[in-house]
Amino acid sequence: MSAQVLLVSPSFYSLFSLFSSLLAISQLLLLLPSAAHCAETLFEGGTVLSFDDVTESVKVLFNTSILVSGNQIVSIFPQSQNITLPPGTEIIPSQGKIISPGFIDTHRHLWQSAFRTLGSNTSLAEYFDRYSEFTQAQTVFTPDDVYYGQLIGIYESLNAGVTSILDHAHHTWSNATALAGLNASITSGARVWWCYAFHNLTNGYTREDQLADFEYISQYGPWRNSSTTTLGLAYDPLSLDPPSLVQTVVDVANTTIERTVANMNLVVNSPEIANSYGILNTSIPVVFSHGSYLTVQDAELLRSTNQYLSITPESEMHYGHGHASSQLIQDQAALGVDTHFTYSTDIVTQARIWLQSVRLIFYDQVRANWQIPRNNPMSVNQAFLLATRAGGLALRRPDIGVLVEGAKADLVVFDGAAPNLIGWVDPVAAVMLHSNVGNVQHVMVDGVFKKRDFNLTLGADYSEVQQQFLQSARRIQGIWEATPLPDLEGDYPFSSGVLYGQAVTADVIRGNGTGY
Structure with missing residues (x-):
């Protein structure tokens, strides 16, 4: 990772950033919690x-x-x-x-709070077309929408005892929406690793724009004055982008700042691919989310480079991408939530779901041989460590997730x-x-x-946050409710030769039932 990326800072961008920073300062003064050390x-x-x-x-x-x-x-x-x-x-x-x-959430998309309950029955295919960063959210969400959605998402976590969050922040559709999510993270007072997402957008905000914005934020952004917010980057299309572009992003991660964490989706990015770009054997903690397609080689790389997998139990069940082998790499794993607008936000619930899932998987291996398990395969202590200390280790922070002197x-x-x-x-x-x-x-x-x-x-300003968020959420919800559901027929666009299929639909009422 030797190439250097020049900081692009046109005069318009500098003026815009100055204006955004002044706006951010006013928001911070309005909403900073009254509690102090x-x-x-x-x-x-x-x-x-x-x-x-x-x-x-x-x-x-x-x-x-x-x-x-x-x-x-x-x-x-x-x-x-x-x-x-x-x-x-x-x-x-x-x-x-x-x-x-405090509990540690190692994978989250905090900006999505306004969608709460809209996607309760959504599938992964529908999610990408309707709720992800690639949808009309790019043009519908204002910086204020992002700010208040991010803030409410964090407050929900704090209320549940989640003190640290790794945010895969893919609300980076413009300089202003990116800064809004970062400022909300700082305002919240939670311990947030805010990971700027690099992605292919359709709104004209190019990858060059994103790289320039990230470098500017890394040098001058308000996170530098925060004791609890750390800058990182999130990068999903590692296996899809041209190698030269991937290398550029990798070099930015490696050279821009001293306190970086990288977040990647293992569904499209394997540790083997990441390692080919020299990402893993560095001081940068890399957290892969969703081990749905984890291989033996991937697991060996995670262990040898001390990088971690974020298991998101409820998400991987809800969306159906599963966790076929994540139970085999728990010594190099922590827990996450993912899309909190569709299900639970507290890490205790994620740990509970995962604990019982692992128990069932290992029980089944014994019962498949017509034997009766004599022991319980996973203890509550192991689940507790996944929810606390493991998250700290994933972020290379042994001083969080434990109650010991000096932490x-x-x-x-x-x-x-x-x-x-x-x-x-x-x-x-x-x-x-x-x-x-x-x-x-x-x-x-x-x-x-x-x-x-x-x-x-x-x-006292929490009531103002509530009011502002509700105004934002009701406007956004109205737009989404008026938007037709995507037509998911024929070829799945992200995989060649793969078709959409119909899952069996459950019905708990006899006869014709009540419908979905």
Whole structure:
């Protein structure tokens, strides 16, 4: 990766970027959360789901306190231990609570919030024609639409205890829509890896425009002043673009900034192809989403280069592309959500679905030999690690996804006395199999409360965000509802010689039923 890409910055672009930056600053001042770093916070006497570096396993600490200073966990100690707290330390009583690391979502498209419930029964083929970045969204979505959709998508995650998100940001249809999504990520205060998507568009925003915009943002963008937002890139057409163009994008990733993460769709990009361009053996973490067509060679490359797969369980079931062999590479995998407008957003749900899926797969292998399984193939602890620590490792951030001294203060407090949790013995099982979003009492990101006493702490302007988002969503939903469904007949355009087919349609009513 030796070629250099010159920064293209015409005068019009510079003026436009200056205007966009001023607009972004006004939005940030309007919507910045009112919460600030507390000097010190003590979560007193809870059950802490920590991590043992020696055994590389979950370490449950009962009656334990966590002291946060600034944005870091500085001490974890038994409640019975008498220590002198710094003056002004805020004490959060945590007896009966379960304190978990913040959950990590390693694959998401945050801008799509306005589509919520429109695609509940959509197929993957319909998604590409109706809801993806290649649709009329390129011209319908304004920068404000992107901004408020992105912000609401992140708030939904924070409410569920998801503190870190890798955003495959394919709302990059213009300089303005790209900047809007980035600014929303910064405003939210969540830990976001905002990955600028390079793609072939039909609205006249060329790949050269995208490269220039990305380089400009990488040097001057507002993410540089954020402690929680990191710039990255997303690139799907690795196997479809001319090699010279792919190399250009790769070189930009490798030379532009020091804090990059790359996100790629494994359905069209294999680790073998990525490796042929020298992407994998670098300091850049590369996260592949959807291991539907993962090969043995791909798995070996992920392990040898320490790169990760993002498994999106509910998405891969909903859309039908499946996860035929992802269960075999869980030592190099984490969890993601994908298109949150169609299903769950919380990572606990994704971990629960994946846990039971893996159990069934491995059970079936035994039953296929007419044997009865004597053991359970996957534990709740393994699912918990996928939802937390594995995400941090995928992003090369061992200081998130764990509650240990020196880690970032990203944590979630569950109300252990809720009717669905009370009486728990194993706190990991309580979270993984019995909790719901309503049990999330506190959420802290980078030492700042983002949810407190079951309420998001986003400042008085949250009502304004709600109002602006609803106006945006209703306009967009009206346009999509008036748009005819795509005609999915004949050849599938993305694969030569492949035809569309009809799946059996379920009907739970006898006789003629109720229709779809």
